[in-house]
Amino acid sequence: MTRINLHAKGAFSPRHLGSGNEGIDRMLETVGVGNVEELIDQTVPEAIRLKQDLMLPDALNETEFLEQFRSIASKNKIFKSFIGAGYHDCHTPTVILRNILENPGWYTAYTPYQAEIAQGRLEALINFQTMVSDLAGMDIANASLLDEGTAAAEAMSMFLALRKGKKKKGNANKFFVDSRVLPQTLSVMRNRALPIGVELVIGDISTLDLTDEALYGVMFQYPDSDGAVTNHKELIETAHANEVKVAASADLLSLAILTPPGEMGADAVVGVAQRFGVPMGYGGPHAGFFATREDYKRQIPGRIIGVSKDRHGDKAYRMALQTREQHIKREKATSNICTAQVLLAVMAGMYGVYHGADGVKNIALRTHGLTKALDKGLASLGYAQLNATFFDTLKIEVSAEEKAEIRRVAEEKQANFRYFDTNHIGVSFDETTTVKELDLVLGIFADVAEKGYDLQAITEEIDFVMPEGLARTSEYMTHEVFQQYHTEHEMLRYIKRLENKDLSLTHSMISLGSCTMKLNATSEMIPVTWPELGKVHPFAPVDQVHGYREIFKNLEAWLSEITGFAGTSLQPNSGAQGEFAGLMVIRAYHESRGEGHRNIAIIPTSAHGTNPASAVMAGMKVVLVNCDDHGNIDVEDLRAKAEEHKDNLSSLMITYPSTHGVFEESVIEICDIIHQNGGQVYMDGANMNAQVGLTSPGNIGADVCHLNLHKTFCIPHGGGGPGVGPIGVAKHLVPFLPGNPLVPEAGGEQAIESISAAPWGSASILPISYAYIAMMGPDGLTQATKTAILNANYIKARLEEAYPILYTGANGRCAHEMIVDFRQFKEFGIEVEDIAKRLMDYGFHAPTVSFPVPGTLMIEPTESESIEELDRFCEALLAIRIEIREVAEGAADATDNVLKNAPHTVDTITADTWNHSYSREKAAYPLGFVRENKFWPSVARVDNAYGDRNLYCSCIPVSDYAEVE
């Protein structure tokens, strides 16, 4: 007889963790320890272990979480937003919503470093780049930046870098920004200008003296923050005559009908593609964009997708130039952008594909037409509207009483306007606006004016008329990709076709060292597309967002507990932005104590490239510290450098466990040395997956750390973004956490300026990390860390007979990842790249290639992979070891072998001619399990050097491709 337990409930953590007891026992045996505790004791130094369990709420199961979270989300009030100010409601085409945003085939993919198994998202990104550069009237655009504010700051930095060697402007350091640039953009720019010695001048552009010797750049908003559209063609000409460069922060939709700044001569056009089908989500994530002239293509910040060819000469896309830019250029990098906004750029590009040029134009025209009608209606009611020329935004002059009264009536009718500090109201229309909303808005103004209006008359005879030179006449989005997929069937199949070219977590493990590609559970993802979260404007009044506030409050508290810190800011949109934020907080702290001169950042040579890049952005001088033969920081070298620079020491940037995959025993001593010499310890928390519940940055002695919620806390990589990079800080740094000019509640009491445009950054994806913590609970989270360490040590045990494993801890254990060395095969002509590509034939994405050590792979399995998957991965690498041996021993041809020719495509395998020295079967089905789940790379090995020499970064009609060559 079976007794039924009525209280039993299915827990979440066994779904998240890859192996149950039986698998764990098998792994323990291979690793050679009796139990998990023993392994952890051998791995994590006793001195840094937490003395008590995490204080977090008990785990909820999936049903309980979704129920509870629904009730929290429902505390957000969804008002109709007419606020504008850089964020607009829009319709996400449902074919894109379901098949991209809600589809793990798209959202679990990794950054497309392995181009042969990423052609789908690379094509989608090149569509985005083409759409952006066309609309902006520019030559070239990147594959996204983090938001509009940071994109604007990047233009300021790029122009600064372009001064080099210029006779006249070599030392110019003044950047002028029109005061009608969006306030949140101004705040981000202030933060970014300060440390790099740029004098940011904010003023009225119409009175700007362009002959000022010190001036090197200018930026304006188009249409401006008030909604007015101004033709700056002459200004740009005068600027150029004075060797001053000009950037415009532009509304992408408006450019479908307005003359784009590119055609006025601007040197850079930046902005955000949010209103192209991406929900407002209380501030993000959205794809920032950056378009510029061909001349500056080698200075563009962020990633660019380019067209190249594969080894057979067929067209193939890949990331151009900037691939891993910071890793190579480090402190000389043009920006610190690593994770960007790929998924959102893909969505925006697909919005362009689905609507086409005509569709986008019609949306722009309708939005503008309704705004015109509103203008007409307001005039009939006797209101004064200030924008002579506008696209979608009106600025209305009112008395203080009217302003208050209009706000009262509007909120009663669940509508939000923009209320300026002065006696003005802003109203913005968007794609979702209809005559019904026009009527609603007019009704509110009519109520207060105590007058009536004639909707029929107002909506009649609306023509598109712009002043001379402001109506767009040029074509855009003329490439066939923007003409072919306007029906849902065609669109659905196009999206699927691209998806099918890409390897994602839906196929197999992606063991990217440092990037923690763990499970992105469905229950974690479900709330992301709830309207209660998506339809909220970031500047909606505070009393309408109690749901979001509760989410932030809980998540901040949980992350503070997990990091061992006193406070957390959720604002940074990526790990690298977290680094910059943390360093700026440290800077403000030193300044508050009269030690603003402290500007030395000590960084180990093994650090991630974003560390030195961020340090330079924060105005620091980088001093490198060596690592010893075991991969640990050379403590004596560190001590010597800290003492040498003790008068100016700002901080140490340290990754823990180190990027070498080891828990350094000396970390407490290292923190002490820095503190004794007046510095602060910045911990790069990318490896937090090895710490949660066992130790913490606060416990170790750090002062700040960033987390990558898109690594440790389950936000999917989205093919290269979105991400969230919150910072945790010790008590003395809490007052300096970043703020927002429009939302005083965000940030500390002495808040530094904004790091991101939105007060809580990418608010709408925070529920993913929230869900993970809520459903794992304190025990589940700690179990995950232990399992991650076990899984890594299991792989190490299986591979170490075949390959050298670099760097291990005092007891021969690795942390949650390990570095496998392939350098010894170079003498046989085999490069690590060949192994990476050959893994594709086995159905796997390569681990991290050549970071932090060239010629190696860094493997991080995470806790969510089962022993069966780990075994398949190990068997693939072991089989590759045999293939290497065949080459080394001469059994296989030195150049014509499975490694050098990898990956093998269907085309190669099925070609009538096959003249390789090995069989087709060996090429395509090297192991039994591969046959059952074969993933075909869609192109052969991509020629990167060719693509960089012949840089081409937008859609090319297939028929023209030969000409480009």
Ligand SMILES: *Cc1c(COP(=O)(O)O)cnc(C)c1O
């Ligand atoms: C991923 C990573 C970063 C950068 O984080 P992004 O979110 O990509 O900006 C920094 N340091 C380390 C060690 C990382 O692994």
